[in-house]
Amino acid sequence: xxxxxxxxxxxxxxxxxxxxxxxxxxxxxxxxxxxxxxxxxxxxxxxxxxxxxxxxxxxxxxxxxxxxxxxxxxxxxxxxxxxxxxxxxxxxxxxxxxxxxxxxxxxxxxxxxxx
Amino acid sequence: xxxxxxxxxxxxxxxxxxxxxxxxxxxxxxxxxxxxxxxxxxxxxxxxxxxxxxxxxxxxxxxxxxxxxxxxxxxxxxxxxxxxxxxxxxxxxxxxxxxxx
Amino acid sequence: xxxxxxxxxxxxxxxxxxxxxxxxxxxxxxxxxxxxxxxxxxxxxxxxxxxxxxxxxxxxxxxxxxxxxxxxxxxxxxxxxxxxxxxxxxxxxxxxxxxxxxxxxxxxxxxxxxxxxxxxxxxxxxxxxxxxxxxxxxxxxxxxxxxxxxxxxxxxxxxxxxxxxxxxxxxxxxxxxxxxxxxxxxxxxxxxxxxxxxxxxxxxxxxxxxxxxxxxxxxxxxxxxxxxxxxxxxxxxxxxxxxxxxxxxxxxxxxxxxxxxxxxxxxxxxxxxxxxxxxxxxxxxxxxxxxxxxxxxxxxxxxxxxxxxxxxxxxxxxxxxxxxxxxxxxxxxxxxxxxxxxxxxxxxxxxxxxxxxxxxxxxxxxxxxxxxxxxxxxxxxxxxxxxxxxxxxxxxxxxxxxxxxxxxxxxxxxxxxxxxxxxxxxxxxxxxxxxxxxxxxxxxxxxxxxxxxxxxxxxxxxxxxxxxxxxxxxxxxxxxxxxxxxxxxxxxxxxxxxxxxxxxxxxxxxxxxxxxxxxxxxxxxxxxxxxxxxxxxxxxxxxxxxxxxxxxxxxxxxxxxxx
Numbered sequence: 041x042x043x044x045x046x047x048x049x050x051x052x053x054x055x056x057x058x059x060x061x062x063x064x065x066x067x068x069x070x071x072x073x074x075x076x077x078x079x080x081x082x083x084x085x086x087x088x089x090x091x092x093x094x095x096x097x098x099x100x101x102x103x104x105x106x107x108x109x110x111x112x113x114x115x116x117x118x119x120x121x122x123x124x125x126x127x128x129x130x131x132x133x134x135x136x137x138x139x140x141x142x143x144x145x146x147x148x149x150x151x152x153x154x155x
Numbered sequence: 156x157x158x159x160x161x162x163x164x165x166x167x168x169x170x171x172x173x174x175x176x177x178x179x180x181x182x183x184x185x186x187x188x189x190x191x192x193x194x195x196x197x198x199x200x201x202x203x204x205x206x207x208x209x210x211x212x213x214x215x216x217x218x219x220x221x222x223x224x225x226x227x228x229x230x231x232x233x234x235x236x237x238x239x240x241x242x243x244x245x246x247x248x249x250x251x252x253x254x255x256x
Numbered sequence: 257x258x259x260x261x262x263x264x265x266x267x268x269x270x271x272x273x274x275x276x277x278x279x280x281x282x283x284x285x286x287x288x289x290x291x292x293x294x295x296x297x298x299x300x301x302x303x304x305x306x307x308x309x310x311x312x313x314x315x316x317x318x319x320x321x322x323x324x325x326x327x328x329x330x331x332x333x334x335x336x337x338x339x340x341x342x343x344x345x346x347x348x349x350x351x352x353x354x355x356x357x358x359x360x361x362x363x364x365x366x367x368x369x370x371x372x373x374x375x376x377x378x379x380x381x382x383x384x385x386x387x388x389x390x391x392x393x394x395x396x397x398x399x400x401x402x403x404x405x406x407x408x409x410x411x412x413x414x415x416x417x418x419x420x421x422x423x424x425x426x427x428x429x430x431x432x433x434x435x436x437x438x439x440x441x442x443x444x445x446x447x448x449x450x451x452x453x454x455x456x457x458x459x460x461x462x463x464x465x466x467x468x469x470x471x472x473x474x475x476x477x478x479x480x481x482x483x484x485x486x487x488x489x490x491x492x493x494x495x496x497x498x499x500x501x502x503x504x505x506x507x508x509x510x511x512x513x514x515x516x517x518x519x520x521x522x523x524x525x526x527x528x529x530x531x532x533x534x535x536x537x538x539x540x541x542x543x544x545x546x547x548x549x550x551x552x553x554x555x556x557x558x559x560x561x562x563x564x565x566x567x568x569x570x571x572x573x574x575x576x577x578x579x580x581x582x583x584x585x586x587x588x589x590x591x592x593x594x595x596x597x598x599x600x601x602x603x604x605x606x607x608x609x610x611x612x613x614x615x616x617x618x619x620x621x622x623x624x625x626x627x628x629x630x631x632x633x634x635x636x637x638x639x640x641x642x643x644x645x646x647x648x649x650x651x652x653x654x655x656x657x658x659x660x661x662x663x664x665x666x667x668x669x670x671x672x673x674x675x676x677x678x679x680x681x682x683x684x685x686x687x688x689x690x691x692x693x694x695x696x697x698x699x700x701x702x703x704x705x706x707x708x709x710x711x712x713x714x715x716x717x718x719x720x721x722x723x724x725x726x727x728x729x730x731x732x733x734x735x736x737x738x739x740x741x742x743x744x745x746x747x748x749x750x751x752x753x754x755x756x757x758x759x760x761x762x763x764x765x766x767x768x769x770x771x772x773x774x775x776x777x778x779x780x781x782x783x784x785x786x787x788x789x790x791x792x793x794x795x796x797x798x799x800x801x802x803x804x805x806x807x808x809x810x811x812x813x814x815x816x817x818x819x
Contacts, residue, residue: 050366057369058280065280069273076271091315098344099273101366211461215506218555222505227560247510247529248551 045140050104051148066149069103070142077138080131089127090119105141108134158184162196169196171220174205177213185216189223199224204235209243221252232256263380264288266307268298268324269342270316274365278311278342281369285376295319299327307337309379311363314343314354322357329358336386338379342367403465410468414475421446421479422453427639431613432632439630440467441580442509444475446482449683450701451644454482454491455514457530457578457634458553461507470509473498474553485680485700488515488524489563492553496561499554508554512546512578516570518641519701522729523570526563528552531581532596538573540606546576567733569723570638575609582631583616588624598623609635659688660756667749673711674740679703682750691760691819699817706767706813707748712736714769714811715746746770763817766807773810 055062076096083089097112111134118130158181159172171188173181189199199220203209221231232254236244244255265287269275279289290305292298296319298312310328314321325339341354341362354362360382361375423430423445432443440460447453456478460467474495481491492513499509510529517524527533528550535544550562570576579599586594602619606612613633620627664685666678683700686692692699712718716739722732751766804815 053369054277057284058277059284061276061280065273065276068276072272094315094344095271098365099271101344102274102277104366211459211510212506215461215508218508219506227557246531246548248548251551252555 045105045107045137046144047104047106050106054104063149063152066145066152069099070145070149072099073138073142077135080134086119086122086124090116093119100141103145108137108141111137157181158188160188160192162192166194167197168200169198170200170202172202172205176208177203177206177216178208178210179212182212182216186219189220195224198230198232201231201233202235203233203237203240206237206240209240214244214247214249217249217253230254261380262286262288263309263376264290264305264307265376266290266292266298266301266305266310266312268292268295268301268311268316268321269313270294271313274313274342274367278367281367281372282311282376284369285373287376295321295324298324299331302328302331302337308383309376310337310339312339312341312359314341314350322353325354325358334390336383338383340375340379406465407468410465414468414472425453425639425643427453427637427643428455429613429635430633431617433629436630436632439582440471441582441630441632442471442474443632443634444478446479447644448482448700449485449697450704451518451641451697453514453516453636453639454478454488455516455578455634455636456511457533457580457632458509458511459530459580460509466507470499470503470507470554473502474509481680485683485704487677487680488513488526488565489675490677490680492526492563492565493558493561496553496556496563497558500557503554508552510548510552510581512548513565514576514578514636515565516636516638518572518639518644519705521569521571521638522567523576523638524565524567526550526565531579531584533576533578534603535568535570536575536577536603536609538571538575540575540603540609540612542600542603543574544568546578564737567729569729572638572640574638576634576636576638577603577612578632578634578636580630580632582628583620583633586620586623586628586631587626594620594623609637660754660761663751663753665749665751667747669747670743670745673715673743673746673748677707678750679707682752686752686763689754689761689763692763692817695817695819702815703750703765703767706765706815707750709813710748710767710769710771713774714771715743715748716740717771757818760819762819764814765817766812766814768808768812771811773808776806776810 054065058065073096076092076099079092080089080096083092093112093115097109097116100106100112101109111130115127115130115134118124118127157174159174161170161172162168163170169189169192171185173185201217201220217231217233221229224231233244233249234256236255241255244250244253249255265282267275267279267282267289268291269278270293275291275293279291283289287309290301290307292301294316298310298316299319301307302310310325312321312325312328316324321341321343325341328337328339338360339358341359342365343350343354343362344365351362360379363372363375421444422428423443425445425447428445430443432441433439436443440458440462442456442458442460444456444458445453456474458471458474460470477491477495477498481494495511508529511526512528512530512533513526515524516522523535525533525546527546527548529548529552532548533546534542535546537543546566546568549566556562584594584596584599598619599616602615603612606615612635616633620631666682668676668678679700682703683696686699687696713720716736718732718736718739720732722728722735747770749768751764751768753764753766755762802816802818804813806813
């Protein structure tokens with residue numbers, strides 16, 4: 041089942057692969073992705089922005105956060121064209137999407153810790 | 156196949172044909188041609204029509220064949236040799252051991 | 257799902273999440289995993305752990321994947337350490353960069369465990385293939401060194417066997433590759449006790465050690481029998497029998513044997529399987545060729561072996577040119593052969609004998625063929641009497657007990673005359689006498705001369721005036737062979753008598769034959785040159801012994817040696 045934000049098939053495969061390490065993966069992702077987001081915001085030029093977007097895209101897709109990965113991909117492509125009009129708009133949408141993703145994975149973490 | 160074998164109707168004559176260069180590379184194939192036969196033939200014909208070249212290891216192989224076919228009592232013929240090949244056989248005087256034509 | 261063969265894998269990925277995930281995927285497949293966070297760490301980890309496979313993120317801080325890949329490949333050297341790039345780069349240019357930096361494959365994100373497992377298996381196959389190739393290359397190199405060493409030892413042993421030769425005599429010029437022995441090419445030369453020269457040019461089938469191994473017994477027979485004064489026919493029978501016995505069926509030795517006798521002005525030839533040798537006049541013209549008339553040595557059993565030789569005249573200054581088949585068989589890129597015609601053209605054009613070898617080598621070079629390392633050339637000039645060097649005699653005792661008062665009669669009759677030559681045995685016997693040892697050469701010459709006269713002129717009734725010219729020569733020896741073959745009765749008897757003298761001793765040799773004899777007075781009154789032609793050269797024999805003469809109407813020749 042796929043909703044707009046998360047590919048649940050990827051998620052269940054992750055759980056199977058990670059076995060007992062699934063919890064650690066979730067925690068690593070939550071920590072790691074926050075850092076990536078601030079990296080995105082802290083980019084000083086177009087190249088840095090592009091690289092940050094590229095990296096974030098990679099880890100998001102691995103975790104099944106398809107919406108987020110898609111937006112990062114758009115940002116990565118957009119940054120190649122000058123001038124950079126409307127880039128803030130795209131970054132905002134990434135922020136929004138990330139909130140959803142973060143909420144979901146926190147829930148996952150909670151579920152796994154107890155169950 | 157660089158070495159071809161053929162039996163006569165009555166199974167008494169074995170013909171071995173060598174194509175290309177008759178040199179050390181043909182060693183195993185040549186031996187298999189006469190050793191792996193179920194019956195020892197009465198006579199053997201070595202057909203060199205398509206043989207382009209013969210070296211001393213080929214001469215050695217002919218000696219092995221002759222030995223296998225009965226030594227002094229053997230009937231081994233070498234046929235269709237080109238003039239170059241015949242020259243090589245002539246220098247070693249192999250016509251004293253084989254019927255060469 | 258465990259891997260077929262667990263590997264050590266390095267995962268270099270800067271994203272913590274991705275690194276964790278990937279390491280787990282790989283670990284689950286049964287491999288041991290080490291991780292690194294950036295390019296620099298990846299290289300350091302590679303040096304420390306020497307993993308067999310590397311998964312490398314393309315974009316990393318500190319040192320990116322491309323640079324890390326280049327360094328890792330350099331560190332890996334000859335061994336194949338597969339590198340799989342991890343990348344979401346999908347532009348063609350970026351992917352090409354991965355491969356050019358040394359990457360062997362790439363994996364896209366999101367990671368698929370199934371695809372990764374398949375790629376790892378494929379890369380491992382390549383890795384093991386490369387390892388096998390290197391292992392075999394090292395094995396081959398080791399074997400090669402062993403072989404070279406074995407050859408070195410074989411050559412050293414062979415040189416000891418062959419040291420007694422006279423290949424460096426002033427009348428012989430030769431050209432031979434230093435690896436000739438291992439190409440099967442053999443060149444031997446030695447003087448007999450009476451100063452005749454034996455030469456053997458041989459070519460064993462095969463190369464390498466088999467050829468060298470066959471050469472040693474052959475060389476021993478050649479040198480041993482030559483030193484004892486045996487004739488070519490006997491030596492050939494021995495050499496053929498020996499090789500037939502010890503070599504496998506498919507190995508044999510093509511050989512050209514010569515016996516040069518300055519005393520008789522002849523060369524005796526036997527050629528079994530070697531290319532034509534050439535007889536050249538003093539000014540370098542080809543006068544005759546020495547063609548192969550026999551099967552090579554080691555092919556025929558003793559009963560069927562043909563030891564018959566050809567005898568040709570060879571005056572002082574005339575030359576023989578011998579070559580191995582490497583010359584004529586040199587081929588160019590179109591596989592055309594240098595051939596006999598080109599060689600004969602070089603011989604015809606040659607003006608200065610000293611230049612002949614160089615001219616042949618230059619002609620081969622101009623022909624454009626690939627230079628072969630099995631080319632042997634030998635130029636032999638008929639030497640003069642002064643140039644003779646009788647072989648040093650071989651003693652096997654201390655010489656303290658010499659018999660000084662004895663006599664011996666040895667008669668060869670009928671059929672035995674056809675094949676047996678008693679001279680070497682008698683000379684060996686005489687060597688028992690210490691005082692006679694310095695005269696061994698002379699004894700051999702005298703006994704050979706008298707025996708051959710007794711047989712040819714006495715028993716067979718041949719007239720040596722036939723040997724006046726080249727044509728007559730061939731006729732003479734043909735006739736000799738015919739009459740010998742037809743011989744039924746007849747004898748040659750050799751009597752030796754040794755008696756002590758005050759300070760030494762005296763040897764009397766008498767050689768009798770069953771022939772008709774001749775008018776001694778008449779022959780002795782002829783001028784010396786004519787005497788020589790009649791073949792009863794007693795003057796020559798007399799020069800060698802203390803005194804000499806005829807008895808019994810020319811049927812008995814005697815020589816006396818005092819010491």
